[in-house]
Amino acid sequence: MPETVNGLGYIPYVILGLYLVMLLVFGIRGYRQSQDTEEDYYLAGRDQGWLVSALTIMATFFSSFALLGAPGMVYRDGVVFALFSLNVPVAGVAVYVLGSRIRRIGQARGFLTPADMIADHYGSPVALRLLVALVGVLYAVPYVVIQIQAGGILSQMLFNSPQAFEIGAIVLSVVTMLYIMIGGMRSVAWTDVVQGILLVGGMLLAGFCAVAVVGGPVAFFEAVAKLPPKSLTAPGTTGHWRPEILFTASLFASIGSMIQPAQWMRFYAARSDEVLRRGALIFAAVLTGCFFFGVMLVGLGGQVLYPLVDGAGAYLMDAGGHVLPHPMVGETARDFDRILVVVLQNHLPDLLGSFGAVLAALVLVAIMAAAMSTADSNLHAMSALLTHDVYDQFIRPQASQRERTWVGRCVIAVATVVALVLVIVSRHSPSNPLGMIVVLGLLAIAFATQLLPITIDMLFVQKGTRLGAICGAVTGLVIVFTLSPFWPMVAGDTWGDILGVMKRMFDVGAWGVFGNILIFILVSLWERRT
Amino acid sequence: MNRKTLSFIIAGVFLTAVTMGSGPGIRLINPDPTDPLAVFTIFGLPKIYVWGLWWYVVQLVAILVAYFKLWKDDA
Numbered sequence A: 001m002p003e004t005v006n007g008l009g010y011i012p013y014v015i016l017g018l019y020l021v022m023l024l025v026f027g028i029r030g031y032r033q034s035q036d037t038e039e040d041y042y043l044a045g046r047d048q049g050w051l052v053s054a055l056t057i058m059a060t061f062f063s064s065f066a067l068l069g070a071p072g073m074v075y076r077d078g079v080v081f082a083l084f085s086l087n088v089p090v091a092g093v094a095v096y097v098l099g100s101r102i103r104r105i106g107q108a109r110g111f112l113t114p115a116d117m118i119a120d121h122y123g124s125p126v127a128l129r130l131l132v133a134l135v136g137v138l139y140a141v142p143y144v145v146i147q148i149q150a151g152g153i154l155s156q157m158l159f160n161s162p163q164a165f166e167i168g169a170i171v172l173s174v175v176t177m178l179y180i181m182i183g184g185m186r187s188v189a190w191t192d193v194v195q196g197i198l199l200v201g202g203m204l205l206a207g208f209c210a211v212a213v214v215g216g217p218v219a220f221f222e223a224v225a226k227l228p229p230k231s232l233t234a235p236g237t238t239g240h241w242r243p244e245i246l247f248t249a250s251l252f253a254s255i256g257s258m259i260q261p262a263q264w265m266r267f268y269a270a271r272s273d274e275v276l277r278r279g280a281l282i283f284a285a286v287l288t289g290c291f292f293f294g295v296m297l298v299g300l301g302g303q304v305l306y307p308l309v310d311g312a313g314a315y316l317m318d319a320g321g322h323v324l325p326h327p328m329v330g331e332t333a334r335d336f337d338r339i340l341v342v343v344l345q346n347h348l349p350d351l352l353g354s355f356g357a358v359l360a361a362l363v364l365v366a367i368m369a370a371a372m373s374t375a376d377s378n379l380h381a382m383s384a385l386l387t388h389d390v391y392d393q394f395i396r397p398q399a400s401q402r403e404r405t406w407v408g409r410c411v412i413a414v415a416t417v418v419a420l421v422l423v424i425v426s427r428h429s430p431s432n433p434l435g436m437i438v439v440l441g442l443l444a445i446a447f448a449t450q451l452l453p454i455t456i457d458m459l460f461v462q463k464g465t466r467l468g469a470i471c472g473a474v475t476g477l478v479i480v481f482t483l484s485p486f487w488p489m490v491a492g493d494t495w496g497d498i499l500g501v502m503k504r505m506f507d508v509g510a511w512g513v514f515g516n517i518l519i520f521i522l523v524s525l526w527e528r529r530t
Numbered sequence B: 001m002n003r004k005t006l007s008f009i010i011a012g013v014f015l016t017a018v019t020m021g022s023g024p025g026i027r028l029i030n031p032d033p034t035d036p037l038a039v040f041t042i043f044g045l046p047k048i049y050v051w052g053l054w055w056y057v058v059q060l061v062a063i064l065v066a067y068f069k070l071w072k073d074d075a
Helices: A011-033 A038-046 A050-061 A064-077 A079-097 A099-109 A114-122 A127-158 A164-214 A217-225 A243-258 A261-269 A273-305 A335-395 A401-427 A437-461 A466-483 A487-491 A496-505 A508-529 B003-022 B024-028 B047-074
Strands: none
Touching: A011 A164, A011 A335, A038 A164, A038 A261, A038 A335, A038 A401, A050 A164, A050 A261, A050 A273, A050 A335, A064 A079, A064 A127, A064 A164, A064 A273, A064 A335, A079 A099, A079 A243, A079 A273, A079 B003, A079 B047, A099 A114, A099 A261, A099 A273, A099 A437, A114 A127, A114 A261, A114 A335, A114 A437, A114 A466, A127 A164, A127 A261, A127 A335, A127 A401, A127 A437, A127 A466, A164 A217, A164 A261, A164 A273, A164 A335, A164 A401, A217 A273, A243 A437, A243 A496, A243 A508, A243 B003, A243 B024, A261 A335, A273 A335, A273 B047, A335 A401, A437 A466, A437 A508, A466 A487, A466 A496, A466 A508, B003 B024, B003 B047, B024 B047
């Protein structure tokens, strides 16, 4: 018999088991209804209705970032990060304003991936196609990695086993991989519907639980009002969330997330503009509320229950000067993401008995759902990019539809294994370069945001040139990489001072977009004149 | 009101809400954590949280108007 889940009995096993079986059933159902064509495998025949579209867009947008990362960031930095929720309505507007145009053009021209449309618009079948595919992979890989990591964190916190992290990461990866490989977009979208409902319910339930644990709304906000001043003001405990950083991160994170390949393909898959119009409204209204009234309250409740300061009001710090979570939450500066699970696990069963254990288990399954719904969409999109934009175009253009879908399935398997190995190797590395969920998530979004100038030009302005688009995107990607945590691993402390100043001024993605736009405009003007 | 004017007004309101809610507008209400006389709450809630909720409502109203008045015709 397995060991009981900490404080929650066997209920999470049952709920989690039922959930995983249901996902596989959806995978098989999707396979039975599918046809062996690329369009069906990647876009479900371009016939998704409003409910499926709305929920799959929502589920793809919200990942472990929402259920583990965001409460973790509020727990670390305080109420200022709750304002990050305001990026969600911006993303909602993008669903309609950008999505409806992308859908119309995509449907009229039979496009399958973002690179199809961009390469066609700028007349660049090789360079821009490959560049756009690269941007997609740069977004998808870190995003898949953080979802698998979240599965590991969740498992590690729930099960008393030294290999719990690895087992959780492997189970999440394998189940996700299986149902995407079996059923393609249809399975991904159907599972996203269930996962989207779980996600919305889980976010609100988590907030409700956090408030209940502290003693109800009045007691909760009275306790919050007594938190250290830094937790109630910008730029927060660590001093990171200055208004300019928060603004650029919110703005570009929302739009960048909406033009990443998985969402772009969901716009293609929508049946009509009306589908996206309704989806946009649901997205903006419901999800922002889930953030404000749900998970953000968990982070604040966490600060009340597990203070970051000692009796004398001094913050707990590590040797490097990083703020540390309460010892009952974690031991390192990367453990803030655990707060939601700690609150649920340690308090809810005591407060509500068996019912509390069921509620806690449901939220934990919602975290799993959040991670899987984003991992599946990104793995599926990455498969489309590598199969349709690389294999079909440059390796075997004569491949049959059946061969293409099977190559796509193989890509999913390989990408899952690579992401899993990255997570496990990184976990055993002393520096753990993959670090906190929010940091890696924002970096992935920063890469995806480099498609923004091209997208805006293509859909609205139509003045840019092929060379301008290529030079702009390359510039943006180079800037983002230079400002990323990976730069010091490659170049040591080169330009360390100036890069540090830049990072403190604006979000990394915003710097990339500034450089991208500037070069895009200058090169386009020069190319038009010559 | 014609469609173009309404589009500009809605876009203006929405962008203002984004800039004020999660942007430099925070400075207007952000208490100084080092000031012993600073007030951190309003109506019993953290000031910054209330500020965010208010601009969420403004964003939502702008989206609802766009949904019923502008996007409906397009779709």
